[in-house]
Every structure is written in structure tokens, then in C-alpha cells.
Amino acid sequence: MGAPREADGSVGAVTPQDMQFDEPLPLVSGAVMPSYSIRYETYGTLNAERSNAVLVCHALNASHHVAGWYEDDPKDIGWWDNLIGPGKPVDTDRFFVIGINNLGGCHGSTGPASINPATGKPWGADFPVVTVDDWVQVHARLADRLGIRQFAAVVGGSLGAMQSLQWTLRFPDRVRNSLVIAAAPKLSAQNIAFNEVARQAITTDPDFHGGNYYAHGVVPRRGLRIARMLGHITYLSDDAMAEKFGRELREGEFKFGFDVEFEIESYLRYQGDKFSTYFDANTYLRITKALDYFDPAMAHGGNLAAALAGAKARFLVISFTSDWRFSPGRSREIVKALLDNGHDVSYAEIDAPHGHDAFLMDDPRYHGVVRAYMNNIAT
Amino acid sequence: MGAPREADGSVGAVTPQDMQFDEPLPLVSGAVMPSYSIRYETYGTLNAERSNAVLVCHALNASHHVAGWYEDDPKDIGWWDNLIGPGKPVDTDRFFVIGINNLGGCHGSTGPASINPATGKPWGADFPVVTVDDWVQVHARLADRLGIRQFAAVVGGSLGAMQSLQWTLRFPDRVRNSLVIAAAPKLSAQNIAFNEVARQAITTDPDFHGGNYYAHGVVPRRGLRIARMLGHITYLSDDAMAEKFGRELREGEFKFGFDVEFEIESYLRYQGDKFSTYFDANTYLRITKALDYFDPAMAHGGNLAAALAGAKARFLVISFTSDWRFSPGRSREIVKALLDNGHDVSYAEIDAPHGHDAFLMDDPRYHGVVRAYMNNIAT
Numbered sequence: 001m002g003a004p005r006e007a008d009g010s011v012g013a014v015t016p017q018d019m020q021f022d023e024p025l026p027l028v029s030g031a032v033m034p035s036y037s038i039r040y041e042t043y044g045t046l047n048a049e050r051s052n053a054v055l056v057c058h059a060l061n062a063s064h065h066v067a068g069w070y071e072d073d074p075k076d077i078g079w080w081d082n083l084i085g086p087g088k089p090v091d092t093d094r095f096f097v098i099g100i101n102n103l104g105g106c107h108g109s110t111g112p113a114s115i116n117p118a119t120g121k122p123w124g125a126d127f128p129v130v131t132v133d134d135w136v137q138v139h140a141r142l143a144d145r146l147g148i149r150q151f152a153a154v155v156g157g158s159l160g161a162m163q164s165l166q167w168t169l170r171f172p173d174r175v176r177n178s179l180v181i182a183a184a185p186k187l188s189a190q191n192i193a194f195n196e197v198a199r200q201a202i203t204t205d206p207d208f209h210g211g212n213y214y215a216h217g218v219v220p221r222r223g224l225r226i227a228r229m230l231g232h233i234t235y236l237s238d239d240a241m242a243e244k245f246g247r248e249l250r251e252g253e254f255k256f257g258f259d260v261e262f263e264i265e266s267y268l269r270y271q272g273d274k275f276s277t278y279f280d281a282n283t284y285l286r287i288t289k290a291l292d293y294f295d296p297a298m299a300h301g302g303n304l305a306a307a308l309a310g311a312k313a314r315f316l317v318i319s320f321t322s323d324w325r326f327s328p329g330r331s332r333e334i335v336k337a338l339l340d341n342g343h344d345v346s347y348a349e350i351d352a353p354h355g356h357d358a359f360l361m362d363d364p365r366y367h368g369v370v371r372a373y374m375n376n377i378a379t
Numbered sequence: 380m381g382a383p384r385e386a387d388g389s390v391g392a393v394t395p396q397d398m399q400f401d402e403p404l405p406l407v408s409g410a411v412m413p414s415y416s417i418r419y420e421t422y423g424t425l426n427a428e429r430s431n432a433v434l435v436c437h438a439l440n441a442s443h444h445v446a447g448w449y450e451d452d453p454k455d456i457g458w459w460d461n462l463i464g465p466g467k468p469v470d471t472d473r474f475f476v477i478g479i480n481n482l483g484g485c486h487g488s489t490g491p492a493s494i495n496p497a498t499g500k501p502w503g504a505d506f507p508v509v510t511v512d513d514w515v516q517v518h519a520r521l522a523d524r525l526g527i528r529q530f531a532a533v534v535g536g537s538l539g540a541m542q543s544l545q546w547t548l549r550f551p552d553r554v555r556n557s558l559v560i561a562a563a564p565k566l567s568a569q570n571i572a573f574n575e576v577a578r579q580a581i582t583t584d585p586d587f588h589g590g591n592y593y594a595h596g597v598v599p600r601r602g603l604r605i606a607r608m609l610g611h612i613t614y615l616s617d618d619a620m621a622e623k624f625g626r627e628l629r630e631g632e633f634k635f636g637f638d639v640e641f642e643i644e645s646y647l648r649y650q651g652d653k654f655s656t657y658f659d660a661n662t663y664l665r666i667t668k669a670l671d672y673f674d675p676a677m678a679h680g681g682n683l684a685a686a687l688a689g690a691k692a693r694f695l696v697i698s699f700t701s702d703w704r705f706s707p708g709r710s711r712e713i714v715k716a717l718l719d720n721g722h723d724v725s726y727a728e729i730d731a732p733h734g735h736d737a738f739l740m741d742d743p744r745y746h747g748v749v750r751a752y753m754n755n756i757a758t
Contacts, residue, residue: 028635029633190612192644197605197612197647200648203637204604222584230609232572233569233572236569238569241569247567264575265575
């Protein structure tokens with residue numbers, strides 16, 4: 001009874017699909033994926049002209065399950081369900097929306113926990129490092145198979161936004177609009193530093209076994225837990241944390257021990273515990289590396305404008321004032337480089353208190369901007 | 380030959396001393412330390428009136444070794460040697476300066492690795508949780524034994540500044556000046572969150588053994604390493620990291636693996652490795668708890684001005700623009716609360732790029748402010 005109904009603007013019950021690819025995929029690293037399977041979901045209807053497709057790219061710990069819910073688990077609602085659905089800012093009455101789990105993920109697509117056909121055992125440490133550009137290649141192959149030559153829009157937040165930007169560079173003729181939300185054109189040293197601490201927590205966990213923990217029947221849960229706790233700090237603004245938790249004590253007074261005392265400790269431990277039960281550590285390592293590597297300007301001597309010169313899409317760039325992971329200044333670097341090329345770009349800096357996670361929130365100003373932009377896209 | 384000479388403004392070769400206390404110390408937690416030893420150093424000469432003593436309080440990982448160097452290890456220079464010495468901003472030609480290793484530390488004072496007289500074994504998990512107020516009590520006992528009734532000044536940065544502030548509340552008649560540098564009147568939820576991730580990294584390390592790792596002949600090195608890496612991120616500003624490391628690659632190109640690629644990774648791993656060889660994990664846990672607990676306004680319904688009403692010292696409060704751990708706004712909370720009481724307070728917000736660590740740096744504007752303030756203190 002608690003499940004969202006289609007009348008609520010939900011796409012309703014959805015069913016993930018798997019697509020098998022047997023043509024080898026050369027990766028940026030030089031490695032080759034011999035074959036792989038990609039899990040995805042679609043919402044809405046592809047029109048006769050196949051011109052209304054929208055690709056949604058996910059960030060660190062999300063998946064293909066972008067909107068709607070599952071018949072057998074109505075509480076498992078898509079991670080961007082507040083943005084995507086009938087009558088919503090990304091309107092599935094107009095657009096055919098595709099959510100996809102990236103290669104190397106742990107939500108159904110081929111990843112480090114999958115069986116390596118060459119050995120009959122889990123890939124583990126042998127699973128290659130994947131990059132944002134590799135993911136975009138996979139997206140394009142899936143689009144080919146669905147008969148989609150050109151996306152009306154590619155949409156993403158955070159790491160998803162990096163994919164949305166990369167799409168306009170790798171396949172400039174195949175994307176008409178790029179929504180780049182809560183992004184950065186590359187990680188800063190501090191961003192890389194946080195990723196590195198998370199990775200070190202995982203790889204030094206005795207249960208990591210060099211990445212081949214599957215064979216040992218264990219999971220580097222301690223490391224994953226630390227990685228997730230740390231991540232959460234960077235997703236929230238200092239103010240949002242103060243507002244939500246402040247210095248509230250669990251039991252009203254100091255206990256002078258090492259059990260939970262402050263509410264923020266309880267929250268972080270809970271988030272870490274939960275994450276460590278379902279997320280694959282090898283996937284976490286690879287996704288943080290994809291973040292670290294993303295730097296389209298690198299091949300152009302650090303000149304971002306030169307890197308973005310070939311893009312043909314129109315752009316909507318959105319940042320959030322309280323985001324200290326990828327601050328508005330990072331989005332403005334992208335906007336400036338696009339404008340330097342005379343590209344068509346809209347930019348909105350949303351005054352929001354939630355920090356980096358604001359891109360997932362149901363904020364009326366933010367959603368209003370996305371709605372207005374999407375409404376102007378011809379299909 | 381490389382050792383600083385007295386002519387360079389160094390206090391020269393110094394020798395730490397130990398003072399044994401056999402009178403039990405009741406702690407804020409309700410526990411009692413039956414006896415304990417405190418390691419300290421002194422520089423300069425106590426004048427006949429015993430009116431020129433300056434106490435220097437240390438932060439998370441520093442010690443009593445504040446200035447000078449050791450005859451048998453000339454490269455082991457005190458952590459605040461750039462500030463303290465003959466002719467320096469805290470001038471040892473005028474002041475008798477005392478550095479002290481706090482109770483619970485791991486640099487010579489009684490701490491968790493010390494022998495518990497009740498058991499004949501290391502204290503380990505049984506070592507009590509200590510607070511800023513407990514440390515101030517110990518400082519006062521040491522001052523008693525040295526015949527110092529009143530300090531000309533108590534000086535500290537970061538957690539040391541919290542002790543400097545607490546001194547004016549606990550012993551208002553025993554401190555004439557309080558230098559509160561890079562401080563906060565209490566930790567924010569985000570500050571506590573970072574501490575909690577560090578603690579969880581340590582306590583979930585399989586080598587922690589519930590805090591009694593000494594008996595197992597191991598050290599929770601993995602956890603300490605993660606804690607230190609994380610700490611370092613919060614000590615440096617984003618800009619300072621960008622300036623120092625940027626996205627520089629160790630070997631000039633991506634390696635698509637999990638060894639060090641970016642210089643920032645190398646730096647953090649090195650800092651973590653080094654720290655984990657000498658710092659005691661139980662001390663780290665307790666010092667972060669002391670930080671979390673510090674909140675003088677708590678007993679006054681959150682009213683900081685009420686908490687500071689009884690102070691009689693003059694204050695110098697200093698903050699640094701790029702410090703995001705304890706931002707200038709946190710120092711201004713202290714300044715406002717002091718001014719609300721009509722206390723004598725000077726405030727300097729130093730435009731410095733180094734982040735929280737700026738309080739340790741040799742910055743001419745910062746040191747100029749300290750020098751001018753200290754020069755005005757009558758002895």
C-alpha cells in the first residue's frame with residue numbers, strides 16, 4: 001500500500017533488463033573486456049523517430065534503478081525518482097529514459113564479482129580499471145542495440161555528470177543536450193586525497209586478500225565501512241550536518257567511552273554498516289579511480305576550453321552553493337570553458353543547504369530549472 | 380653542524396624532565412588517576428618574582444618538545460621552535476617557557492602504554508578518558524610544584540588553544556594572558572564526524588584487540604595510518620594541497636592500478652606510515668574524545684558568553700582565512716563571547732594559505748601579531 005502509484009508521478013513498477021555484449025571492448029587502460037553484460041531499466045516509450053531518448057548516468061554508489069519501484073520490493077524506489085517520472089522535471093510522458101549500471105559495477109552489470117570466462121572464477125583483482133570514457137563507450141553500444149542514434153539528453157550528477165560531459169566529447173553527434181549537475185572538470189588534490197584514504201582503508205583490510213576475497217568467502221567490510229563513513233562526510237555540508245545532528249547526544253550526557261555518544265556517530269556507523277553489506281569493494285576501488293582519472297583537459301595541456309571545443313550539444317550546468325566536494329567554482333570552470341567556445345550553455349547556481357547530495361534532493365528551484373530546460377527540448 | 384645554534388634564535392640543546400605525582404587525580408569522567416608522571420621541558424629562566432612563566436599547550440600529535448633540539452638527536456627540533464626562543468615572538472630571553480606532554484599522551488607522560496600500578500601491565504583499554512579540563516588540572520599541579528602561582532601567559536593552537544581557553548575558566552586568577560590560536564569553542568558535527576571515522580578505523584583494526592594490543596605484541600598500524608591520512612586532509616587547505624601537489628603524477632602517466640599514481644597519494648601514505656610507527660593508538664582515541672567533549676558553553680545552556688564570564692585574563696585570538704577545520708567564524712564566536720563580557724580581547728584574522736596547519740607555520744604577519752602582543756606583557 002505504501003508503494004508510489006503511477007498517479008503520484010511514478011513510473012510505477014519497473015523491471016530491469018540485461019543486455020549481453022560479446023564483441024570485445026578495448027579499454028582506455030589498454031585492457032580488453034572480452035564480453036560483458038549490462039543491466040538497465042527504461043521508462044516511457046521510445047517514439048517512432050527514436051528521438052526522445054534520455055540517458056541517465058549514475059554516480060558512485062547508485063545504479064540503473066533510477067525511477068519507479070519493484071513489484072517484489074515496493075520500497076526499493078529508484079534513486080532519482082523525485083526527478084524522473086510522468087509529469088516530473090524529466091517527464092517520462094515525453095521522454096524514453098534509460099538507467100544503466102556501469103561496467104565494473106555491482107548492481108547487475110559485469111563487474112569484479114562476476115565470473116571471468118577465462119578462469120571460471122570471479123574476476124576479483126584481475127577486473128580491469130575502467131574510466132568514464134569506457135563507460136560512455138558502453139552506453140553507446142547499448143544505444144546502438146536499442147536503435148538510438150542520438151540522445152535527446154544525457155543527464156548526470158557528480159560522477160554521472162562527468163559521463164554526461166564526456167558524452168559530448170566522445171560522441172558529439174549523438175547527444176543534443178547534456179545536463180551536468182554538481183560536477184567538476186577534474187578532481188582536486190583534496191578530492192583525490194579523500195578517495196585515496198577510502199581505498200587504503202579497503203586494501204589494507206586483512207579481508208581484502210589483494211582483491212580476491214571472493215575465494216576466501218569474506219568481504220573487506222571494515223574497509224568498506226570506513227570508506228562509506230568518510231564519503232558521507234564529503235557529501236553533506238557542514239551546515240547540513242549541524243542542522244541535522246549538531247552536537248546532539250544519544251543518551252543526553254557524556255559516557256566517557258568509545259561507544260556511540262553523538263548522534264552523528266550513530267548516523268555514520270549505520271551508513272557504513274549498511275553499505276558494507278551490499279557494495280562490492282573492488283567496484284568501490286575502481287569507481288574512485290575513474291573519478292581520479294577524469295580530466296578531459298589533460299590531453300590538451302590542461303586547457304579545458306580546447307578539450308570542450310568539439311562538443312556540439314547544448315548544456316545545462318547546475319551547482320549548489322553548499323557543495324564543498326565539487327563547489328560552484330568547479331562548475332563555473334566548465335561553464336567558462338564552454339562559453340569560450342561559444343557553446344550554448346545555461347548555468348544555475350542553486351542556493352541549497354544540503355551539500356553535494358543536493359543533486360539528489362527534491363528542491364523546487366533546482367527541479368524547476370531542470371523542468372524548464374527539459375520542456376524546451378524538442379523530441 | 381646542521382643543528383640550530385643559540386645564535387640562530389634557538390633555545391639550543393634541551394633536556395626533558397619528568398615529574399612524578401602521587402596524589403590521586405579525580406578526572407571529569409569520574410575515574411581517578413592514582414599516580415602519574417608528566418614529561419616537560421623548560422626554556423629561559425624563571426625570574427625572582429616567578430612572574431614570567433609561559434605555558435605552551437600541545438595539540439593532537441605534538442608534545443612537550445616545543446623548542447630547541449636534543450644533544451643526541453639534533454634534527455629533532457621542537458614543534459614550535461619557529462615561534463619560541465631567544466628574540467623570537469615568544470622570547471625566552473624574557474619568558475620562562477614550559478612545554479608539557481599531556482596526561483594520556485605517548486611522548487613520556489603517563490598514558491595508555493604505561494604500566495598500570497594496579498596490575499603491573501600496560502593500562503591499555505583501562506586507561507581513563509581524559510578531558511581538556513583534566514589536562515588543565517595537571518598543568519596547575521605542575522605549576523604548583525615549580526612554584527608558579529600565576530602564568531604570564533598560556534599559549535596554544537588548535538586543541539592547545541582549547542586548553543589555553545579552559546585555563547582562564549578553571550583558574551582565572553592564575554593566568555594573565557591567554558593566546559587562543561586556530562581554535563573553536565566546540566567541535567562541529569563535521570569535526571566530530573572526522574574524529575569518529577579515525578576512531579573507527581583504529582578500533583576495527585584486527586590488531587586493536589579492544590585496546591589491549593600491547594599484550595599481543597602488535598599495534599593497530601592500519602587504523603592509525605588511516606586516521607593520520609584523514610587528519611592530514613583536514614589540516615591542509617584545498618588550495619594548499621592544490622599548490623603543493625595538484626594532480627601531479629608520480630611517473631608522468633596513469634598506471635591504471637592501485638599503486639601510488641598521484642603525488643598526493645604518496646604524501647598521505649608516507650605521513651600515515653610514519654605516524655603509525657610512533658604514535659600510540661589509545662592516545663589517539665583519547666585525544667580525539669577530548670576534542671569532541673570540549674564545550675565550555677554546555678554547562679551554561681549553550682551560552683558561550685555565560686561560560687566565559689568568569690575569565691579574568693586578557694586574550695589574543697588568532698585565526699587563519701584558509702582554515703576549514705576551525706574556520707575564522709569559529710574564532711569569532713569566541714571573540715564575540717569575550718566582548719559580550721567586556722573582556723580585553725585582541726583578534727587577528729591572518730590571510731594565510733596553509734589551512735589549519737598555518738598555526739605551525741613561520742608566517743611573518745602571524746608571528747608579528749604574537750610578538751607585539753607578548754612584548755606588551757609585563758613580567
